[in-house]
Amino acid sequence: MRLTCPLCGERDRREFYYQGDAVSLNRPSPEAGVDAWDDYVHLRDNPAGETRDMWQHEGGCGAWIVVTRNTVTHEVLGTALAGPAAGARI
């Protein structure tokens, strides 16, 4: 499996660390309330189709990367550097 780091280019999977759903890009504010935080910490969607995950290029440039993939076709649709530009949840 190969992933394209937006900085380093296409690299082998062994250089990357997988964290999970890209939920951390949309952290609720401290005052958001119990429901929002319960959702953020515990509740995950299990989509058949496009989903976004956080990976770290830990064996390379160290950047956190948002990888969009399709859970049905296993296709990797794109990668982006984590940060304000990565935008809100799909």
Add this chain to the structure above:
Amino acid sequence: MEDVPVVELVAKSPCAGLLPMTVGEVTLSEVDLGVLTSVAPFKGQRKAASEALKEAHGMALPAPNRATGREQARAIWFGRDMALLAGPLPDTSLTRTAALTDQSDAWACVTLAGRPAEDVLARLVPVDMRAAHFKRGHTVRTQIMHMNGSITRIGAESFLILAFRAMAATLVHDLKQAMEGVAARG
């Protein structure tokens, strides 16, 4: 205190007693790059930091996967929003636009040189290091066997390799094994 004799302390290099080493046509040697400093521009200050670096040391901040400068004073791209200044003591003017951290004692620095140096790296590194793809002035953060490191091409047949100092013996071991493998194949 003045009466107490002070033992003269001698710095030990990371690969002391391990290098230099030649196997077949490839030579692995330790190199003293001088002072190593990571330069991480503050948010939105990349351009200003690059200009400050140019003013002080004569080279711009390198783009991803590139190294600028030359022997004695290099700036090597070192990860997201970071470069490694190798050689000079960083000018204090750099601190206005970037976070500087002294890393001089943190890295084992070696050069791998010889015609089949690319073949040696091909056995250890999951990136294409051949000249057609990886030219002089190109650099990568990648893995050397199982270790994270930095590899920069510094000549047609030579590479500069940086790995964590604590892993110096592992670095030498892995490179030696690959050098022997390539030499045995002829």
